[in-house]
Amino acid sequence: MHSDQAEVKKSVRSYMTVFVMLMVFTVLTVAASRFHLAVPVAITLALVIAAMKGSMVASVFMHLSHEKRAIYGALLLTIVFFLVLLFIPVLSMMDHIGTPK
Amino acid sequence: MIIPYTVEARPDTGLHNGKLGIWLFLASEVMLFGALFSSYILLRVGAPEWPHHELSVKLGAINTIILISSSVTMVMAWASLKMNDFKKHRLYLLATFALSAFFLVNKYFEYSEHLSKGEGPWHSTFFAIYFTMTGLHGLHILGGMVVMAYFLGPGAGLWKKNPEQFTNRIEITGLYWHFVDLVWIFLFPVLYLL
Amino acid sequence: MDKAATIGAMAPGHAHEHEHEELGFWRTYVFSQDHKVIGIQYTITGLLFLLFGFTLMMIMRWQLAYPMRPIPFVGNWFGAANAPGGVMLPEFYNQLGAMHGTIMVFLGVVPLAVGGFGNFVMPLQIGAPDMAFPKLNMMSYWVYFIGGVAMLTGFVMPGGAAQSGWTSYPPLSDIATTGQTVWLIGMIFLITSSLLGSINFIVTIVQLRAKGLTFMRLPFFVWAQFVTSFLLLLAFPPLEAAGVLQLMDRLAGTSFFLPSGLVVSGRPLLVSGGGSPLLWQHLFWFLAHPEVYVLILPAMGIVAEVIANNTRKPLWGYRAMVYSVAFLGFMSFIVWAHHMFMTGMGTTMAAFFQTTTMIISIPSVVILTALLLSLWGASIRFTTPMLFALAFLPMFGIGGLTGLPLGLAPSDIHLHDTYYVIGHFHYVVAPGTIFALFAGVYYWFPKATGRKMNETLGAIHFWGSFICINFVFMPMFIQGLGGMNRRMYDGGAQYIHNAGLLKWNIVIGFGAWGLGLFQIPFIINFFSSIKGGKRVGDNPWDATTLEWSAPSPPGHGNFLTEPIVYRGPYEYSVPGADKDFTPQFEPDKEKPGQSGVGRGGQN
Numbered sequence: 007m008h009s010d011q012a013e014v015k016k017s018v019r020s021y022m023t024v025f026v027m028l029m030v031f032t033v034l035t036v037a038a039s040r041f042h043l044a045v046p047v048a049i050t051l052a053l054v055i056a057a058m059k060g061s062m063v064a065s066v067f068m069h070l071s072h073e074k075r076a077i078y079g080a081l082l083l084t085i086v087f088f089l090v091l092l093f094i095p096v097l098s099m100m101d102h103i104g105t106p107k
Numbered sequence: 108m109i110i111p112y113t114v115e116a117r118p119d120t121g122l123h124n125g126k127l128g129i130w131l132f133l134a135s136e137v138m139l140f141g142a143l144f145s146s147y148i149l150l151r152v153g154a155p156e157w158p159h160h161e162l163s164v165k166l167g168a169i170n171t172i173i174l175i176s177s178s179v180t181m182v183m184a185w186a187s188l189k190m191n192d193f194k195k196h197r198l199y200l201l202a203t204f205a206l207s208a209f210f211l212v213n214k215y216f217e218y219s220e221h222l223s224k225g226e227g228p229w230h231s232t233f234f235a236i237y238f239t240m241t242g243l244h245g246l247h248i249l250g251g252m253v254v255m256a257y258f259l260g261p262g263a264g265l266w267k268k269n270p271e272q273f274t275n276r277i278e279i280t281g282l283y284w285h286f287v288d289l290v291w292i293f294l295f296p297v298l299y300l301l
Numbered sequence: 302m303d304k305a306a307t308i309g310a311m312a313p314g315h316a317h318e319h320e321h322e323e324l325g326f327w328r329t330y331v332f333s334q335d336h337k338v339i340g341i342q343y344t345i346t347g348l349l350f351l352l353f354g355f356t357l358m359m360i361m362r363w364q365l366a367y368p369m370r371p372i373p374f375v376g377n378w379f380g381a382a383n384a385p386g387g388v389m390l391p392e393f394y395n396q397l398g399a400m401h402g403t404i405m406v407f408l409g410v411v412p413l414a415v416g417g418f419g420n421f422v423m424p425l426q427i428g429a430p431d432m433a434f435p436k437l438n439m440m441s442y443w444v445y446f447i448g449g450v451a452m453l454t455g456f457v458m459p460g461g462a463a464q465s466g467w468t469s470y471p472p473l474s475d476i477a478t479t480g481q482t483v484w485l486i487g488m489i490f491l492i493t494s495s496l497l498g499s500i501n502f503i504v505t506i507v508q509l510r511a512k513g514l515t516f517m518r519l520p521f522f523v524w525a526q527f528v529t530s531f532l533l534l535l536a537f538p539p540l541e542a543a544g545v546l547q548l549m550d551r552l553a554g555t556s557f558f559l560p561s562g563l564v565v566s567g568r569p570l571l572v573s574g575g576g577s578p579l580l581w582q583h584l585f586w587f588l589a590h591p592e593v594y595v596l597i598l599p600a601m602g603i604v605a606e607v608i609a610n611n612t613r614k615p616l617w618g619y620r621a622m623v624y625s626v627a628f629l630g631f632m633s634f635i636v637w638a639h640h641m642f643m644t645g646m647g648t649t650m651a652a653f654f655q656t657t658t659m660i661i662s663i664p665s666v667v668i669l670t671a672l673l674l675s676l677w678g679a680s681i682r683f684t685t686p687m688l689f690a691l692a693f694l695p696m697f698g699i700g701g702l703t704g705l706p707l708g709l710a711p712s713d714i715h716l717h718d719t720y721y722v723i724g725h726f727h728y729v730v731a732p733g734t735i736f737a738l739f740a741g742v743y744y745w746f747p748k749a750t751g752r753k754m755n756e757t758l759g760a761i762h763f764w765g766s767f768i769c770i771n772f773v774f775m776p777m778f779i780q781g782l783g784g785m786n787r788r789m790y791d792g793g794a795q796y797i798h799n800a801g802l803l804k805w806n807i808v809i810g811f812g813a814w815g816l817g818l819f820q821i822p823f824i825i826n827f828f829s830s831i832k833g834g835k836r837v838g839d840n841p842w843d844a845t846t847l848e849w850s851a852p853s854p855p856g857h858g859n860f861l862t863e864p865i866v867y868r869g870p871y872e873y874s875v876p877g878a879d880k881d882f883t884p885q886f887e888p889d890k891e892k893p894g895q896s897g898v899g900r901g902g903q904n
């Protein structure tokens with residue numbers, strides 16, 4: 007927040023680096039999908055790339071790499087519940103008595 | 108009466124109200140899209156088969172590039188304000204606005220292509236989830252465009268009166284915008300590639 | 302160069318401009334941005350919705366007590382489509398049931414507990430001039446209002462209002478009449494309103510606390526609102542998503558919740574299929590279990606304030622209560638599937654959810670025990686708010702304890718969807734939460750109006766309600782244990798095992814109508830006291846928290862001087878003090894220089 011102009015200039019450079027990286031990763035993920043990898047491998051690869059892109063956007067563009075404690079706290083809580091929401095329903099669907107589905 | 112910490116940061120938390128507010132809003136958005144991704148996983152795991160390559164990877168990839176670029180112009184619109192260059196800020200903000208419009212135009216062609224083939228949301232679980240997720244995401248883009256239009260138009264006057272508050276507002280708009288970009292970064296592989 | 306400095310210098314000038322602005326009628330009372338006015342708007346709207354929802358139930362109770370007999374007084378208001386000859390049709394019963402549940406939970410209790418009390422009391426208790434985002438606050442109220450009205454329009458839709466229960470389970474809800482669509486649209490408005498509200502609450506509590514008010518010096522009520530806001534913020538969006546999916550199913554022909562091969566009235570349903578009804582249940586209960594804590598936590602907060610004030614003692618175990626409420630909030634996100642033991646859940650997942658459910662009852666018990674122990678050795682002032690707060694303790698106790706057998710799959714398999722469940726949650730919400738809300742109305746009424754409510758009418762209201770409400774809900778445990786199903790419009794008369802249980806419906810009916818009668822003294826008291834109640838000063842209850850340092854009623858901006866906090870929230874009967882309460886806003890007498898700002902909370 008209180009960064010003076012020199013510091014802003016420095017972050018502009020990192021924005022550009024991230025921009026290039028995001029483009030490269032986009033090309034990579036599209037290219038990987040052309041290879042007809044086995045489905046589990048393809049899914050893992052695509053999600054890993056997406057996660058890397060996402061964390062770059064979050065940490066650099068959204069300045070999460072140096073944020074205040076209150077925000078980290080709120081986001082940590084959110085991530086925990088997000089993971090619960092993402093996986094527990096499907097886990098309980100797979101652990102099922104009788105015919106699944 | 109004046110509400111404290113609308114512009115300057117509260118010393119012990121280091122935050123101004125808007126900053127905390129937008130992050131909380133984004134937290135709720137994470138849960139909103141989280142529920143949709145969860146539905147996607149559950150339905151896909153439960154499906155006997157899942158269609159592949161139903162969508163045009165080319166259009167999807169172009170839109171990815173557009174959104175990533177718009178994120179960069181957005182963050183530059185904020186950085187320009189930090190460097191006291193209002194003219195440049197307006198240029199970057201305008202560019203962001205234009206890129207988001209491109210995104211929606213692209214999406215429009217994509218939608219109408221599928222609809223003309225009869226592949227509407229009623230067609231299959233895949234198209235149901237595709238239209239719902241990208242539709243909701245598209246609404247978020249539209250919302251962002253309304254905010255940007257406001258800051259290009261009537262909202263811009265604040266820069267003269269209270270530059271720090273204006274910069275804060277652009278930062279907040281940016282945070283929202285990067286989040287919309289981030290959602291797309293996951294939507295693209297999930298819907299187009301896998 | 303130094304931008305921040307110039308801004309800082311500008312800000313106070315701004316304040317003066319706004320201070321003397323005169324607002325017209327509309328912006329003072331209708332589209333107000335003042336948290337107190339918005340709080341009162343929420344309170345009155347919430348109370349009206351509670352009355353309306355309760356009326357629906359009184360009508361249903363006639364049908365259950367005297368099946369197929371014309372409803373007295375109001376029977377022929379409903380038209381031939383709903384009640385030909387005044388006799389209720391099953392479809393109409395279902396509409397009333399679904400709308401009763403929805404209205405009570407989403408339009409009554411939550412707006413009252415969070416929108417009403419939270420809005421009015423919380424900023425005052427933390428010494429803030431208003432909410433962090435006043436405009437957003439106004440929007441929350443009006444979005445809620447629109448959502449409520451949208452939902453009520455269901456009654457005039459073809460086919461009537463939503464009739465798939467407050468849980469709206471598909472596939473039934475997917476193929477239900479138009480009323481379900483407006484139910485969903487109404488829900489989306491309500492959820493949006495809650496989200497705006499919860500962001501506002503959290504930011505206000507984190508950012509606008511007065512000088513010296515550390516987290517461990519917050520009144521318990523503020524803590525309860527804080528945790529509640531997080532529940533609303535993070536649990537509601539999945540239901541919003543689910544609502545969108547169900548709307549897609551109903552309007553765009555998708556099959557998110559429709560499995561393949563569904564046959565309706567003998568005809569196969571022409572949809573793509575492939576959906577999962579259980580998906581809805583997961584998303585719904587992901588919200589709806591935290592939601593039950595949204596219903597109870599603010600109530601606990603109110604009870605804590607009233608008990609501390611009327612026992613003239615510090616709360617017993619304030620710190621333990623704070624940790625418990627935070628833990629409770631966290632755990633409430635991972636117990637939801639205890640509502641789904643009967644959906645064919647396997648033993649592994651069932652074990653997980655049984656364990657978390659048992660764990661979550663621990664902090665509830667800690668809070669209840671702390672409140673009970675607070676009474677120990679106190680010379681209690683039996684004011685009307687205290688009567689309601691005291692009744693809350695055993696009533697919530699019954700509700701909570703009857704939840705345990707429901708949280709264990711082996712017993713829940715027998716009890717699920719019986720009147721036992723209805724008894725369980727009503728004990729928590731009705732003589733629990735709603736009694737606490739009444740306590741809050743009586744307790745803070747003087748702050749909002751400058752006048753007290755009448756104590757005699759208050760006592761009549763309390764004792765009448767307390768006795769009647771137990772006649773309503775206690776028999777439900779008997780019926781439920783006997784196997785009587787919920788949601789049957791004739792009480793399930795065709796089943797032999799119900800034969801001996803139906804007579805209780807008459808008892809319950811009279812309990813419910815009696816309960817209705819005993820709300821009349823409250824309504825009279827509420828309105829007559831606004832103008833005619835006994836005038837009181839700023840601190841009529843001799844209380845310690847910050848809201849009592851503001852004028853009654855507080856003006857725009859709340860406090861006459863900037864409030865500073867010197868101590869924890871419940872310093873009652875401090876040894877050596879000159880009176881039996883030492884408010885948070887009173888500086889230390891001995892060492893005036895040492896303000897205590899920044900010192901830790903109380904022990």
Ligand code: HEM
Nearest residue numbers: 593596597639640662665701704705707708717718726729
């Ligand atoms: C203290 C520990 C509690 C436990 C262990 C518990 C457990 C349960 C369980 C397992 C069910 C599902 C029963 C079934 O459908 O078969 C249930 C239903 C319910 N509980 Fe609780 N509960 C507790 C507290 C609360 C509280 C504090 C509230 C509200 C303020 C509440 C409100 C409800 C509601 C509304 C339902 C019924 C939902 C429906 O099916 O319509 N419970 N409870």
Ligand SMILES: [Cu+2]
Nearest residue numbers: 590637639640
């Ligand atoms: Cu539950």
